Amino acid sequence: MYFRRHTIAPKSVPIVILFGTVTTTGCFNPDDGTATAAMESGSTVDPSGSSMGDPSSTTNPTMEGSGSDGDPRTENTGSSGTDSADPTAGSDGTAGPGSCADGVVDGSAPIQFDSRNRANAYTLTCGVGEGSDIAYEWVAPATDYFAFSTLGNTTVPASNYDTVVGLLAEGCGAELGCANNGPLSEAQALLVAPVVAGQHYTIVVDGNAAGRGDGTLTIEAVSCPESDVTGQPLPVALTTVGGSDAHDGSEHGFGCDPGAGALERSIRYAIPEEGLYRFSVETAEFSPTLYLYRGAACGGPPISCNSNVIDGHPATVTRYFDAGEVLTAVVESSAEGGTFSFDVERLAARTCPNPPALGSGVTGVSLTSNTGGTELDPSCEWAGNAVLNYPDHVYTITVDNTPFTGCDVTLTIDSGLGATLWLLEGGDCRGRELECVDGQDPMGQTLSFFGEDDDGVYTVVVDNTDPFAGTLVYSLQSTCG
Numbered sequence: 001m002y003f004r005r006h007t008i009a010p011k012s013v014p015i016v017i018l019f020g021t022v023t024t025t026g027c028f029n030p031d032d033g034t035a036t037a038a039m040e041s042g043s044t045v046d047p048s049g050s051s052m053g054d055p056s057s058t059t060n061p062t063m064e065g066s067g068s069d070g071d072p073r074t075e076n077t078g079s080s081g082t083d084s085a086d087p088t089a090g091s092d093g094t095a096g097p098g099s100c101a102d103g104v105v106d107g108s109a110p111i112q113f114d115s116r117n118r119a120n121a122y123t124l125t126c127g128v129g130e131g132s133d134i135a136y137e138w139v140a141p142a143t144d145y146f147a148f149s150t151l152g153n154t155t156v157p158a159s160n161y162d163t164v165v166g167l168l169a170e171g172c173g174a175e176l177g178c179a180n181n182g183p184l185s186e187a188q189a190l191l192v193a194p195v196v197a198g199q200h201y202t203i204v205v206d207g208n209a210a211g212r213g214d215g216t217l218t219i220e221a222v223s224c225p226e227s228d229v230t231g232q233p234l235p236v237a238l239t240t241v242g243g244s245d246a247h248d249g250s251e252h253g254f255g256c257d258p259g260a261g262a263l264e265r266s267i268r269y270a271i272p273e274e275g276l277y278r279f280s281v282e283t284a285e286f287s288p289t290l291y292l293y294r295g296a297a298c299g300g301p302p303i304s305c306n307s308n309v310i311d312g313h314p315a316t317v318t319r320y321f322d323a324g325e326v327l328t329a330v331v332e333s334s335a336e337g338g339t340f341s342f343d344v345e346r347l348a349a350r351t352c353p354n355p356p357a358l359g360s361g362v363t364g365v366s367l368t369s370n371t372g373g374t375e376l377d378p379s380c381e382w383a384g385n386a387v388l389n390y391p392d393h394v395y396t397i398t399v400d401n402t403p404f405t406g407c408d409v410t411l412t413i414d415s416g417l418g419a420t421l422w423l424l425e426g427g428d429c430r431g432r433e434l435e436c437v438d439g440q441d442p443m444g445q446t447l448s449f450f451g452e453d454d455d456g457v458y459t460v461v462v463d464n465t466d467p468f469a470g471t472l473v474y475s476l477q478s479t480c481g
C-alpha cells in the first residue's frame with residue numbers, strides 16, 4: 001500500500017465588479033445543493049483556504065490603489081457593457097458619505113458583482129497579485145457564524161474567475177477573516193467567520209492573481225452544525241433522534257463508516273487554549289461513530305473518525321490544537337439513533353505534540369496499559385473496550401525520496417494478539433489520518449512511501465488492540481530518511 005499526498009498547483013485567472021440583486025434568503029448549509037457535493041467530496045483543500053484574523057488587531061489591509069489622490073475607488077475606469085452606471089450604488093443601498101465601501105448590502109439576497117472595471121484597492125492576506133476588487137458595507141443581523149461565498153448555488157452563478165473573500169472590521173478596518181479557496185476549487189472562495197449582531201463590517205471580494213470577472217456573493221448564517229457547545233458544561237447529553245442523514249463520511253477513506261441511513265447530529269467546538277483534546281461520544285442506545293472536521297461549518301477538511309459498539313468504550317478522536325481553532329464533530333448513530341453523551345477533554349500530553357523520532361526503528365518494544373499512552377486512537381479499531389483504553393506508542397518519521405529510493409515502515413508483532421499501525425499527516429499529532437492497518441497479522445504490516453510526492457514528516461502510531469491478552473511486543477523498522 002502506499003499513499004500519495006495531493007498537491008494543488010496555483011493557477012491564475014482573471015477578476016472585477018458590479019452589483020445587482022437576485023433573490024432567496026436562507027441559511028448556509030453545505031449539505032444543501034451545489035455546495036454540498038463539493039464540500040463532502042473528501043477534498044483536502046481547506047475550505048477556508050482561509051485564515052481567521054485577530055479581531056483585536058488594528059492592522060489595515062494593504063491599500064494598493066494607484067490613484068493620485070490615494071483613494072482607489074476613484075480609479076474606477078467607468079462603465080462598460082453591463083456595469084452599473086454608478087459603481088458606488090449597491091443593490092440594496094449606497095454607501096454613505098465617508099464610507100470606504102462601494103455599496104451597502106444587507107445580505108438577504110445574493111449580490112451580483114462584476115470586477116472588470118474596478119480598481120485594485122485592497123490586497124487580502126490570503127490572496128496574491130493585484131486583482132481588482134469591490135467592498136461592501138454590511139451590518140450583521142445576528143451573532144453567529146456566517147458564510148461569505150462566491151461558490152454560487154443552484155439559482156445563482158459562481159464567480160467565473162479566481163476570487164478571494166475577506167471580512168474586515170467596520171470602515172475597511174482590520175482583516176478579521178480571509179478565504180481564497182472553496183471546498184473543491186481554488187477559483188471560488190468560501191469564508192466562514194463569526195460576527196456580532198448590529199456590528200458593521202466591510203466585505204471585500206478581490207481577485208486572486210490579478211483575476212477579474214463576475215459572479216455572485218452570498219451571505220448566509222451557518223446552519224450546520226446544529227449545536228455549538230463551546231463554553232457549555234461538558235459532557236452534554238444530546239440526541240440523534242429526528243436528526244438528518246445528510247452526512248456521509250464514507251468518501252474520506254477512513255476505517256469507520258456506519259453506512260447509509262444513519263441519522264446524525266453535528267456539533268461545533270472552539271478550542272479555548274492550545275493543547276491535546278479528546279472528543280468523545282458514549283451511549284447505551286446505539287453504536288456511535290464520531291467524525292471530526294476542521295472549521296466552524298459542516299463540510300470542512302476531515303481529521304479522522306472512530307467508532308464503537310452500543311454501551312461500549314466511547315468513540316474518540318484526539319488531536320493537538322491551537323487556541324481558537326474551531327472544529328465540527330458529526331455523531332453518526334446506528335438504527336433509529338438515540339441519546340448520547342458528548343465530551344471534549346483537554347488531556348495531559350505525554351508525547352504529543354512532540355513524539356520521538358523513529359529513526360531506523362525499534363525492536364522488542366513492550367506495549368501495555370502501563371507502558372503506553374492512550375492519547376491517540378485510529379479509525380480502523382476501537383479506542384478501547386468496556387474496561388481498558390487501548391494503549392499506544394507514537395513516533396515521527398521523515399520521508400525523503402530524493403533521489404527516488406522509496407521507503408517502508410514495517411510493524412512486526414513478536415508476541416501478543418493484536419496491533420494497529422496507523423499514520424497521520426505531519427509530525428505533531430495534529431494531522432489527518434492517512435492510513436490505518438488493523439494488524440492482526442503476526443507477519444506484520446507495512447506502510448510504503450513512493451516518490452517525492454510522499455516526502456514529508458509523519459506521525460506513526462502503534463496501538464495494542466488486545467491488552468487483555470497481555471503484553472504486545474513489537475518491532476517497528478523504518479527505511480525512511
Ligand SMILES: [Ca+2]
Nearest residue numbers: 122131133206
Ligand atoms: Ca485587490
Ligand SMILES: [Ca+2]
Nearest residue numbers: 163180186187
Ligand atoms: Ca480563489
Ligand SMILES: [Ca+2]
Nearest residue numbers: 245247262264
Ligand atoms: Ca448519516
Ligand SMILES: [Ca+2]
Nearest residue numbers: 376377390392
Ligand atoms: Ca490508543
